[in-house]
Amino acid sequence: GAKFNNVFVQLGYVTVGRQDDLTDGDVLYGDEGFTGFNAAFGDTSYNGITVLADNLGGGFYAGAGVYGSGAVENASVLYRDVDTGSQESHALIEGIVGIAKQSWGSADLSGGYLADSQYKDSYFVKATAEFLITSELSARLTAAYVNLDSYAAGATTGKDVSKDWETVSAAVKYQATPDLDVYAGGVYAFQEGDDGYALQIGADYMLAKGLTLTAEVNYTDKFKSFGTDSSYSTANNGAQQDVFGIVRLSREW
Numbered sequence: 001g002a003k004f005n006n007v008f009v010q011l012g013y014v015t016v017g018r019q020d021d022l023t024d025g026d027v028l029y030g031d032e033g034f035t036g037f038n039a040a041f042g043d044t045s046y047n048g049i050t051v052l053a054d055n056l057g058g059g060f061y062a063g064a065g066v067y068g069s070g071a072v073e074n075a076s077v078l079y080r081d082v083d084t085g086s087q088e089s090h091a092l093i094e095g096i097v098g099i100a101k102q103s104w105g106s107a108d109l110s111g112g113y114l115a116d117s118q119y120k121d122s123y124f125v126k127a128t129a130e131f132l133i134t135s136e137l138s139a140r141l142t143a144a145y146v147n148l149d150s151y152a153a154g155a156t157t158g159k160d161v162s163k164d165w166e167t168v169s170a171a172v173k174y175q176a177t178p179d180l181d182v183y184a185g186g187v188y189a190f191q192e193g194d195d196g197y198a199l200q201i202g203a204d205y206m207l208a209k210g211l212t213l214t215a216e217v218n219y220t221d222k223f224k225s226f227g228t229d230s231s232y233s234t235a236n237n238g239a240q241q242d243v244f245g246i247v248r249l250s251r252e253w
Contacts, residue, residue, distance in 0.1 A: 006045055015050045022050050022065035022094045023110040023126065027142040027169040029183035030202045030216045031246050046092065059101045067092040091115050098128075105130040105138070122148045136175040140185070143168050165191035171200070179206040196222035202246070210253060216246040 008017030048067030056062065068091060091114070098108025111125040126144035133139055144167045171185025184201045202216030220242045 013051050013053050015052070016048075018045055018047050019050065020045055021048070021067055021092065021112070022052070022063055022096055023112055027128070027140065027167075027187060028171045028185040028200050029140065029173045030185070030200045030218070031214060031248065032200065032216065032218050032244075048092075052096075054100075059099045059106075060097075061100060062095075062097045064095045065093070067094070103132070105132045122146075138173050140171045140173075141169070165189050180204070194222070196220070207249075210251055212250050212252075214246060214248045214250065217243070218245070219243050 006017070006019050008015050008019045010016075046067035048065055050063060050065035052061065052063035054061040054063075092112060093114075094110065094112040096108055096110040098106065098110075100106040107127075107129040109125070109127050111123065113121070113123045115121050124144060124146040126142060128140070128142045131139045131141075145164075146167070147164045167187055167189045169185065169187040171183065173181055173183040175181050181204045182201075183203070186200065187198045189196050198218060198220040200216065200218045202214065205213045205215075207213055222240055
């Protein structure tokens with residue numbers, strides 16, 4: 001049968017239904033985006049409501065969203081009950097302000113707060129800047145701080161393990177020909193006594209109008225262990241080093 005990641009209704013500034021959260025912006029250019037908050041909370045879409053005003057003048061925009069747990073995809077340990085392993089109810093509140101469509105590029109500041117039924121409160125803040133260096137070359141820089149509640153971080157064992165960390169990232173994309181884009185980037189995450197990183201390189205080639213071939217390779221070193229208890233990371237293939245790739249043919253109408 002068919003599976004739909006997002007199903008929503010949009011009217012003016014308001015979007016209601018199953019959707020990506022407001023701050024789910026990729027920090028790299030590839031298919032594997034390594035989003036700052038979702039590095040901890042999993043690759044997610046939600047049932048919720050978003051209000052985004054994108055025409056405040058001068059390229060400025062602002063928005064807010066409230067999301068529930070009804071449609072969480074691939075939920076991480078943070079959403080699972082210690083005893084039963086079942087997903088728990090939670091509320092995710094997010095906001096963003098930014099400026100876009102400038103001659104130099106765009107920038108935004110976003111944040112989110114998560115509160116669930118077991119009082120595992122967590123929050124994050126993230127700053128993103130996109131620079132148009134030339135007509136063919138662009139660069140993206142991000143910095144984020146993530147604070148995970150200690151009970152949430154140790155959910156698989158019930159340990160009081162706090163997980164606060166910072167991430168920085170940089171990526172570049174170059175349009176080598178009208179049909180070929182190449183990109184590369186990296187993410188570095190660190191906390192007291194530990195760190196991890198992810199590297200990425202890839203290319204998008206337009207075979208025909210609306211038909212794109214993507215090839216990408218990613219390497220991570222201890223990156224997956226951030227935001228989860230170490231036993232959960234090991235049980236879920238969170239190895240010290242990991243290499244994975246993507247080859248995809250996509251069609252847009």
